Amino acid sequence: MEDKNTFKIINDNGEEIMCDVLFTFDSEETKKSYIVYTDNSKDEQGNVQVFASIYDPNQEDQKLEPITTDKEWKVIETILNTLQEEIKKKIDGTAVSKGEDNEQ
Numbered sequence: 001m002e003d004k005n006t007f008k009i010i011n012d013n014g015e016e017i018m019c020d021v022l023f024t025f026d027s028e029e030t031k032k033s034y035i036v037y038t039d040n041s042k043d044e045q046g047n048v049q050v051f052a053s054i055y056d057p058n059q060e061d062q063k064l065e066p067i068t069t070d071k072e073w074k075v076i077e078t079i080l081n082t083l084q085e086e087i088k089k090k091i092d093g094t095a096v097s098k099g100e101d102n103e104q
Contacts, residue, residue, distance in 0.1 A: 007062070009039075022050065023083075024057065027075050033057050034076060035064065052076045 008016045022036045035055045043049050053064035054072075067073055 007037075009064070019051075024055070025079060027072075029075055030072055032072070034067075034072075036076065036080070050080070 005021050007019055007021065009019055011017055017039050019037045019039045022038060024033065024035045026033050032054050033056065034052055036050060036052045038048055038050050041049050052067055054067060055062055055064055067076065
C-alpha cells in the first residue's frame, strides 16, 4: 500500500490503477478484516464504483483477497447502507440548517 489512504492495484490488463481507501473495518461476525475502496471509475448510471476485499491489517505487503460468501457481502452491504443513510442525514441536516440561516 502507498499510504493509509491510497494504494495501487494491477488490473487484468496489467495496468496500475490508483485506488482510494474509503474505510476499513473488522467484523466480529466473520472474524475477518475488510477494506472498502474505489478506483473512482463510474458505472453505467454515473455512480462511483466501490469495491471491497478481505485484507490482513498486520501484513506489510498487502494482498487483497476476494469476498466469496453471501454472508460476508451481507455484512458489507449493511455497513455501506448504514453509512449512506448517515451521510444522507448529515447532508439533509446541513441543507435544513443553511435554509434556516437564509431566512433570518
